[in-house]
Amino acid sequence: xxxxxxxxxxxxxxxxxxxxxxxxxxxxxxxxxxxxxxxxxxxxxxxxxxxxxxxxxxxxxxxxxxxxxxxxxxxxxxxxxxxxxxxxxxxxxxxxxxxxxxxxxxxxxxxxxxxxxxxxxxxxxxxxxxxxxxxxxxxxxxxxxxxxxxxxxxxxxxxxxxxxxxxxxxxxxxxxxxxxxxxxxxxxxxxxxxxxxxxxxxxxxxxxxxxxxxxxxxxxxxxxxxxxxxxxxxxxxxxxxxxxxxxxxxxxxxxxxxxx
Amino acid sequence: xxxxxxxxxxxxxxxxxxxxxxxxxxxxxxxxxxxxxxxxxxxxxxxxxxxxxxxxxxxxxxxxxxxxxxxxxxxxxxxxxxxxxxxxxxxxxxxxxxxxxxxxxxxxxxxxxxxxxxxxxxxxxxxxxxxxxxxxxxxxxxxxxxxxxxxxxxxxxxxxxxxxxxxxxxxxxxxxxxxxxxxxxxxxxxxxxxxxxxxxxxxxxxxxxxxxxxxxxxxxxxxxxxxxxxxxxxxxxxxxxxxxxxxxxxxxxxxxxxxxxxxxxxxxxxxxxxxxxxxxxxxxxxxxxxxxxxxxxxx
Numbered sequence: 001x002x003x004x005x006x007x008x009x010x011x012x013x014x015x016x017x018x019x020x021x022x023x024x025x026x027x028x029x030x031x032x033x034x035x036x037x038x039x040x041x042x043x044x045x046x047x048x049x050x051x052x053x054x055x056x057x058x059x060x061x062x063x064x065x066x067x068x069x070x071x072x073x074x075x076x077x078x079x080x081x082x083x084x085x086x087x088x089x090x091x092x093x094x095x096x097x098x099x100x101x102x103x104x105x106x107x108x109x110x111x112x113x114x115x116x117x118x119x120x121x122x123x124x125x126x127x128x129x130x131x132x133x134x135x136x137x138x139x140x141x142x143x144x145x146x147x148x149x150x151x152x153x154x155x156x157x158x159x160x161x162x163x164x165x166x167x168x169x170x171x172x173x174x175x176x177x178x179x180x181x182x183x184x185x186x187x188x189x190x191x192x193x194x195x196x197x198x199x200x201x202x203x204x205x206x207x208x209x210x211x212x213x214x215x216x217x218x219x220x221x222x223x224x225x226x227x228x229x230x231x232x233x234x235x236x237x238x239x240x241x242x243x244x245x246x247x248x249x250x251x252x253x254x255x256x257x258x259x260x
Numbered sequence: 261x262x263x264x265x266x267x268x269x270x271x272x273x274x275x276x277x278x279x280x281x282x283x284x285x286x287x288x289x290x291x292x293x294x295x296x297x298x299x300x301x302x303x304x305x306x307x308x309x310x311x312x313x314x315x316x317x318x319x320x321x322x323x324x325x326x327x328x329x330x331x332x333x334x335x336x337x338x339x340x341x342x343x344x345x346x347x348x349x350x351x352x353x354x355x356x357x358x359x360x361x362x363x364x365x366x367x368x369x370x371x372x373x374x375x376x377x378x379x380x381x382x383x384x385x386x387x388x389x390x391x392x393x394x395x396x397x398x399x400x401x402x403x404x405x406x407x408x409x410x411x412x413x414x415x416x417x418x419x420x421x422x423x424x425x426x427x428x429x430x431x432x433x434x435x436x437x438x439x440x441x442x443x444x445x446x447x448x449x450x451x452x453x454x455x456x457x458x459x460x461x462x463x464x465x466x467x468x469x470x471x472x473x474x475x476x477x478x479x480x481x482x483x484x485x486x487x488x489x490x491x492x493x494x495x496x497x498x499x500x501x502x503x504x505x506x507x508x509x510x511x512x513x514x515x516x517x518x519x520x521x522x523x524x525x526x527x528x529x530x531x532x533x534x535x536x537x538x539x540x541x542x543x544x545x546x547x548x549x550x551x552x553x554x555x556x557x558x559x
Contacts, residue, residue, distance in 0.1 A: 001290055002290040002291065003290065003291075004291060004529070004530060004531055044528070044529075049322075049323075050320075050322050050323075051320070052320060052323060052324070052325070052475060052476070052528060053320050053325060053527055053528060054527070054528065095291075095530060219315065219316070220316050220317075220318050220319065220320075221318075222318055222325060222327070222524075222527040223281070223283075223287070223526065223527045223530075224527075225283070225287040225288070225530065226283060226287050227281060227282055227283035227287040227288070227526070227527075228280065228281060228283075228318075228327065228329070228527060229280075229303075229312065229317070229329045229332045230315075230317045230318035230327055230329060231315075231317075231318075232312070232315050232317065232332070233315070238311050239311050239312060239315075239332060244287075
C-alpha cells in the first residue's frame, strides 16, 4: 500500500560535495508500510520556486522497527541541492513505496554480484542487507571516477565481499567495474544500478555468461505511479514505465535497451 | 451543495481529473477514495495500441512541465475488454478521452465506448499537440473540428465533451464550430505547445523536440479562454489548466466553467483532488453559498 507521509528528518549526513544521506523517521502513530529493496520514494521539495515536481530517490536503507527510511542522495540540481539543506526536525513529505524492486528470493548460499556506480550504489545497500539476511553470498563491486564519488562504501562491508574500482586508481582497482577481476567470477545472479553505459555493459556480460541479471533504471519522472507515462524505457514488450514497471527490470526482457 | 450538471452528466461535485494525468484511476486508489470525485477522465484512447513518442518525454519548467507522451495507450479493445472491467464498479463518472488520426478512427473508438454502460461521456481529444497525424490538426481548424464532431455525434449517443486546443488564434471560433456540430460540452484548455533546450548538451530536452506545457504556468491563459468561451457558447464549459487548489477551481467556475479538471497537480500531490473537493465545500460554507451553481459564470 502506497502512502503520502510527512516524515521527520532525524539526521542529514554530508559525505562529500556530491553526496548526502537523509534519515527520515515515520510517525509513531501509524506503521510504516513494507518497503522492498529497489523501490523508491518521491520527495516533495519545499521552498524552491522552480522545483514543482517531486524528486524520485531510491531507498538506501530501511529499518522497519525504528520506522526509519534512509535516502542516499546525489546533488544534481536545484531540487536535490535544496534537500541537502534540510536540517534535523524538518518535515519531509514523501510518496512511497513506489515501483517494482529487486528479486531477492534466491536460495541460501547462492552467489550474487551487486555492481554499483556513482549514485547507483544507493539501492544496493538495502539489497545487500536483505540478501545477507537470506544467507546469500554477496560480492559488492562499487565504482566511480574517483574515490570521493563512491560514498558510504565501507558501510557495505558487513554484507559481503567489498570490491572497489576507480577510473583514476585513487581507490581499489584502476579501471571500470567490468574490468575488476571479481566481475568475471561465477555468480547465480547479478544486480546492477548506476550510469546507463555501465549497466548495459554489465547486462551484456551477464547475458553472454548466462547469468540472470536485474538492472535498476532511472529516468525523468513526473507522477511516480504509472499514470503519466513520461518515464518510459524501451523493453522487449515496448515502452514500459520506469516508475511502475521498474525501476528494476530483468534484462532477459531488455534486449532492445541493452543493445542500443 | 457541490453537485453540478454537464449536459446530462450529473456530477456529485465539479472536480474531475484530466486525461493523461490520472491513468485509469486505479493508480491513485491507494491515496484517495475515487468515489468522492465528480469523475475522472481516463488516458487518451485510440483505435489501436500506440507506443507513443520516444523518450525523454518530459522536462520540468518554471511552475510547470512540458510533456510529449504522444498518446501511448493499449487501444480501445484493450480498454473495453480489460481496463473497463477493473474500474466499472466505481461510484463515479468514468469519462473516456477519445483520440485518433482520422475521422474514421475517432468514430470507431467513440462507437465502441458508447456500448459501455458505465461510461456516461467521452471527451473527444482534437487537441493533442504531440502526435504527427490528427490530434491537434483537427482542433485548430474550425471546419475540420466541426467535421469530426459531427461524424462522432452520429455514432455516439451520450454526453459528448470536446477538448479544445489553446494553440489557436481564436478558441471561441473553434468552440462555436463544435457547438454547432453537436457537442454537448467543451473542455479547455489542452496543453500549450512549448519547447525547452538543454544548453550544455546543445539539444532539445525532449526527443520529440516540442511538447505540451501544463501546470500553474498556464492557469491565467486557461482562465481567460474559459471566460471567453463561456460567454460565446450555450453549452457547458469544463475548465482546466494549472488547477492546484480549491481557490483555483472556484476561479475557473467564476470564469464560466461548470466543472473543472485537475491535471499536473496530481503529480505533486496524489491526494490533491480530495483537498480541492473539501476546500470548495469549506469555501462555500464560509461565504454562505448553498449551491455552487450560484457562482458559475458570474464574471
